[in-house]
Amino acid sequence: MAYLDLAFDLPRAALAATGVVPRHDVVSHVAPLERQVVQLARLDGRASLRAPGRLDTVLGWLFGGKRANPLADARLEALRRYAVMYRLKGDALPQAETELLLGAGFVREAIDEIRQLVRNAARVAA
Numbered sequence: 001m002a003y004l005d006l007a008f009d010l011p012r013a014a015l016a017a018t019g020v021v022p023r024h025d026v027v028s029h030v031a032p033l034e035r036q037v038v039q040l041a042r043l044d045g046r047a048s049l050r051a052p053g054r055l056d057t058v059l060g061w062l063f064g065g066k067r068a069n070p071l072a073d074a075r076l077e078a079l080r081r082y083a084v085m086y087r088l089k090g091d092a093l094p095q096a097e098t099e100l101l102l103g104a105g106f107v108r109e110a111i112d113e114i115r116q117l118v119r120n121a122a123r124v125a126a
Helices: 010-018 032-041 054-063 074-092 095-103 108-125
Strands: none
Touching: 032 074, 032 108, 074 095, 074 108, 095 108
16 A cells, blocks of 8 residues: 655655656647548538539439538538638638637637648648
8 A cells, every 4th residue: 555645745846846847738629529520621612611502403413413411510510611611711711700600619729720720631632
């Protein structure tokens, strides 16, 4: 059985004596599921951002075109749309789109991380 003497603040005292600073891992603001949505969005085109019209439906039926289905979760769908638009427009993306993503429950740090994920995915694809 081990004995821990709580009178001494041993771990902190040992770190302070050596001058070692505890390492803090970077906290991700984007969940793994949200990262997967960003990865899936790199395959979606501009046509996936709008609702299909009658002509789109007929052409898809005739020529077998495949459309990306919108995601069932509104928050994840907002993320998918943002990732597609950011990939296509880059920094020229209107501020209103960022506001929509903020309205979906994302924080600014997460949006910065999402932009970095989209840029990295574009770099890997090129």
